[in-house]
Amino acid sequence: MSEQRTESGRRRTFAIVSHPDAGKTTLTEKLLLFGGAIQMAGSVKSRKAARHATSDWMALEKERGISVTSSVMQFPYAGRIVNLLDTPGHADFSEDTYRVLTAVDSALMVIDVAKGVEERTIKLMEVCRLRDTPIMSFINKLDREGREPIELLDEVESVLGIQCAPVTWPIGMGQRLKGVVHLVTGEVHLYEPGRNFTRQDSTIFPSLDDPGVEARIGAAMLSELRDELELVQGASHPFDKGEYLAGRQTPVFFGSAVSNFGVQPLLDFFVEHAPPPKSHATTSREVQPGEEAFSGFVFKIQANMDPQHRDRVAFLRVCSGHYEAGMKAFHVRTGKDAKLANALTFMASDREHVDKAWPGDVIGLHNHGTISIGDTFTAGESLAFTGIPNFAPELFRRARLRDPLKLKQLQKGLAQLSEEGATQFFRPLMSNDLILGAVGVLQFDVVAYRLRDEYGVDASFEPVQVATARWIRGGTEKKREEFREKNATNLALDAAGELVYLAPSRVNLQLTQERWPDFEFAATREHA
Numbered sequence: 001m002s003e004q005r006t007e008s009g010r011r012r013t014f015a016i017v018s019h020p021d022a023g024k025t026t027l028t029e030k031l032l033l034f035g036g037a038i039q040m041a042g043s044v045k046s047r048k049a050a051r052h053a054t055s056d057w058m059a060l061e062k063e064r065g066i067s068v069t070s071s072v073m074q075f076p077y078a079g080r081i082v083n084l085l086d087t088p089g090h091a092d093f094s095e096d097t098y099r100v101l102t103a104v105d106s107a108l109m110v111i112d113v114a115k116g117v118e119e120r121t122i123k124l125m126e127v128c129r130l131r132d133t134p135i136m137s138f139i140n141k142l143d144r145e146g147r148e149p150i151e152l153l154d155e156v157e158s159v160l161g162i163q164c165a166p167v168t169w170p171i172g173m174g175q176r177l178k179g180v181v182h183l184v185t186g187e188v189h190l191y192e193p194g195r196n197f198t199r200q201d202s203t204i205f206p207s208l209d210d211p212g213v214e215a216r217i218g219a220a221m222l223s224e225l226r227d228e229l230e231l232v233q234g235a236s237h238p239f240d241k242g243e244y245l246a247g248r249q250t251p252v253f254f255g256s257a258v259s260n261f262g263v264q265p266l267l268d269f270f271v272e273h274a275p276p277p278k279s280h281a282t283t284s285r286e287v288q289p290g291e292e293a294f295s296g297f298v299f300k301i302q303a304n305m306d307p308q309h310r311d312r313v314a315f316l317r318v319c320s321g322h323y324e325a326g327m328k329a330f331h332v333r334t335g336k337d338a339k340l341a342n343a344l345t346f347m348a349s350d351r352e353h354v355d356k357a358w359p360g361d362v363i364g365l366h367n368h369g370t371i372s373i374g375d376t377f378t379a380g381e382s383l384a385f386t387g388i389p390n391f392a393p394e395l396f397r398r399a400r401l402r403d404p405l406k407l408k409q410l411q412k413g414l415a416q417l418s419e420e421g422a423t424q425f426f427r428p429l430m431s432n433d434l435i436l437g438a439v440g441v442l443q444f445d446v447v448a449y450r451l452r453d454e455y456g457v458d459a460s461f462e463p464v465q466v467a468t469a470r471w472i473r474g475g476t477e478k479k480r481e482e483f484r485e486k487n488a489t490n491l492a493l494d495a496a497g498e499l500v501y502l503a504p505s506r507v508n509l510q511l512t513q514e515r516w517p518d519f520e521f522a523a524t525r526e527h528a
């Protein structure tokens, strides 16, 4: 097999999604530990803490209980290369999360055993469903009392509308937690608080019939477990790889991330069954990961990751070919060749330079404002990846500057921060206002904070009469001219210079749409 096929075939690129507090950070840390990416449990948390300490911005992040600083972590496991893309935790960041999910091949959903399916889990599930992303589920915190496992599976099936295939099943819970049974291999993994670090550390029996199991958990519990398993097997579905890959069935695991229990069966199963890099749709054709020519798209931009250096990093998912340090690539939107020197990878320990990156991998490109979310880079072919949208914001505010002399900095700050995609920046045709649109209200606080912290601009945001935004497409040159003239007071340009209708109310939008049937009023600006 060619190196291209071997390397792309062994990538497993995924994201963990969960409602805040379900245990995403803890599980990430344990997965990295098994992957040998970190020496000691606690590193992710302590790194998180160290970063918090270095920047006031991080202080805000912590205060609000949100994780804005997403990253990408790579580790080898069982002959595979696992790429774990972190997703922002707060509900306001759904758009960001959506875009991260365009860059993964599968997802892992963490559910708190006591809380079950929570509001954000539902939203994230909807997003995964839009793209038929295969999902595995981890029911966490088994070391605490929670809901009945069968009841939880029922809830996942009915609320999330996805079939459950339990792969492991808990033996007891909370104080009575004794282990899990692997329903596919038949193995019994015993829980030993303080251990269960690795497979070697755990006591594993080949089956429930092994006399060791009864000796450890007792006859009564064993008999109860057998009854329960009979019930489970009757009421649930066996694992079906085709259904999982189609996004219709989720394999379910039980465990306790904090005590490192049940994580290794999950990881073993994940690397065996999770999908390798898939093909990606573009404006002209489907790009296959086995193709030798390089291509990839930018799904996320992060400004000022290092406040000292004011750097902006564009995260690019490789879709075909491979990246090599110093190579040139064609930046399709600008039509220019760009030298992709010194790309970054985000290893668990620190940012490091990479030699090569293959489909499924993510590289970080230094960006000085020329790269936008959704941009495609290729080896020369003029194609653009599709499906990385910018949603119409639902909330709008006018930026008000305390010191009018800082207008330039304000414009620059708003433009740069909106490159990250969480907010959008509009300049009305008929006024000097600067209008910021966001999907969640918290964004305005975040932007005000960052403008002060990173750009030295004191700005506030005040209400403005805008209900929603629509990108204007289609129509003849003449019609567009007429449309611009008649609607100038409600028109603006977005950061990329595209024409946007800022509707003062939903009714107004409807009337305008009826009056101008030649135009499409698009609710998303698909980056192309």
Ligand code: G4P
Residues within 6 Å of the ligand: 018, 019, 020, 021, 022, 023, 024, 025, 026, 027, 045, 089, 140, 141, 142, 143, 144, 255, 256, 257, 258, 259
């Ligand atoms: P998140 O990223 O999804 O928001 O969750 P995170 O991992 O930060 O976990 C949220 C809280 O739940 C943390 O407690 C964490 O220790 C705890 N937790 C995670 N996994 C388990 C588990 O398997 N069992 C139990 N009992 N607790 C778990 P915290 O008090 O907020 O933080 P910390 O003081 O423990 O660091």
